[in-house]
Amino acid sequence: MAPPYPKPKPQPQMIRVVDLETTGSAPPAHGVCEIGWQDVALGEDGRWELYGEGGSLLVNPGRLIPPVTQAIHHILDEQVADAPWWHDCARQVLDPWPRRLALAAHRADFEQKFCTPALTRDAEWICTWKCALRLWPDSPSFSNQVLRYWRKPHGMDHERGLPAHRAFPDAYVTAFHLRDMLNEASFAQLVEWSRDPGLIPRVRYGPDRGKEWSELDHETLMAFMTDRDPDIRFTANHEMDRRSGGGRVGKASAQDLLL
Secondary structure: OOOOOOOOOOOOOEEEEEEEEEOOOOOOOOOEEEEEEEEEEEOOOOOEEEEEEEEEEEOEOOOOOOHHHHHHHOOOHHHHOOOOEHHHHHHHHHOOOOOOOEEEEOOHHHHHHHOOHHHHOOOEEEEHHHHHHHHOOOOOOOOHHHHHHHHOOOOOOOHHHOOOOOHHHHHHHHHHHHHHHHOOOOHHHHHHHHHOOOOOOEOOOOOOOOOEHHHOOHHHHHHHOOOOOHHHHHHHHHHHHHHHOOOOOOOOOHHHHHO
């Protein structure tokens, strides 16, 4: 009698964080010149942690890199001249084995312009910027790097997260934010928040800059409901819905925050 085969080890539940460096923000006029990734997986103890070493890959964008973007990421044309094309390398990074539950990025709307459904097999996305607005509204700013230094995530290797504005270090930093978000809120909740526009915690500009939305008078709030910025419109409408449901107008008290 043949010995029984050992049961295969279950594959981890994994989310792949990605970051792109590009020649600009509007494909197809602009192309990808680097992609970085870092995985986050659910452990046997029910906690999410970084998983694996991550990595990065230079990509030939098929055009010259403008000086204005080179000044941000410092990638040179000669460094990507012999690199693979995006359509030849994207899927192996975006759709790894073991299969990921979702992809994630900080301000994922940008990455999704280049990481199309055809390349991701219609993957779900988590936007750590939108989720940070919900989970950590007291942050002085919501950029990847400000969150890094404001929150000081446990276990982060400072040097491994540098230089900023390169694909792997940025994905590495974002992965720590995602890990902590997943340990505060459910995967389903993060995906739901990521599908909506951003819920901005405070007024961004104008005479009421820095105020909570609940402090605005009715006429001012109405004006923001037609703002050009979809995140501002969404937030103003969210506040109006809150008031329509009986929410009070004025700065939130400690008791309000508890409720």
